[in-house]
Amino acid sequence: MQLEPGAVVEGRITRVTDFGAFIQFDNGETGLVHISQIAHSFVRNIHDHVREGESIEVKVLGRDERGRLDLSIKELLEEPEEVPRPRAIGRQSPQFEAKLRSFMRDAKERTTSGAPVKKSTSTKRKK
Structure with missing residues (x-):
């Protein structure tokens, strides 16, 4: 069996990692x-x-500097017309953005005005 770059060979998956x-x-x-x-x-x-x-066919891409085999399954698959990309996170609604800006502005004014921040006190008394 030749394990030269470009060779397509069948092997068995012995371990799967992240x-x-x-x-x-x-x-x-x-x-x-x-x-x-x-x-x-x-x-x-x-x-x-x-x-x-599982038994699987792979393509030998080559060997790294330590002599280990670099393999590919992707190279044997037909390439799709357009490669799907991970979904992007959409923007928040304009109302949310406006509320967030207002909150941040108010918070900044409270902390920079020098006025003491009122602490919440409980109305319950210990018995």
Whole structure:
């Protein structure tokens, strides 16, 4: 079995971590599919894509400076026309923004005016 860059080989997933999946081949060598090489879309949870013990085809990207195999599943998948991106958080409503500005302005005036801040007291008495 040749494990040269560009080779497509089948291996078994021996361990899945938050950062990738370790693949073992018939010749005993092990390589890593980094989480960024799992799919074309953003991978939030790697366990949604691969399972330990599963056989899978991977493409050998090369070896790092320590001689470890860098692998990819993404390279064997058809690339979608447009890569979906994570949703952006929308802006707050204009009413909320106005209320927040007013609150911040009032809070700043209270703290910079030098007037003592009234403390809340309880009307209940201890018996």
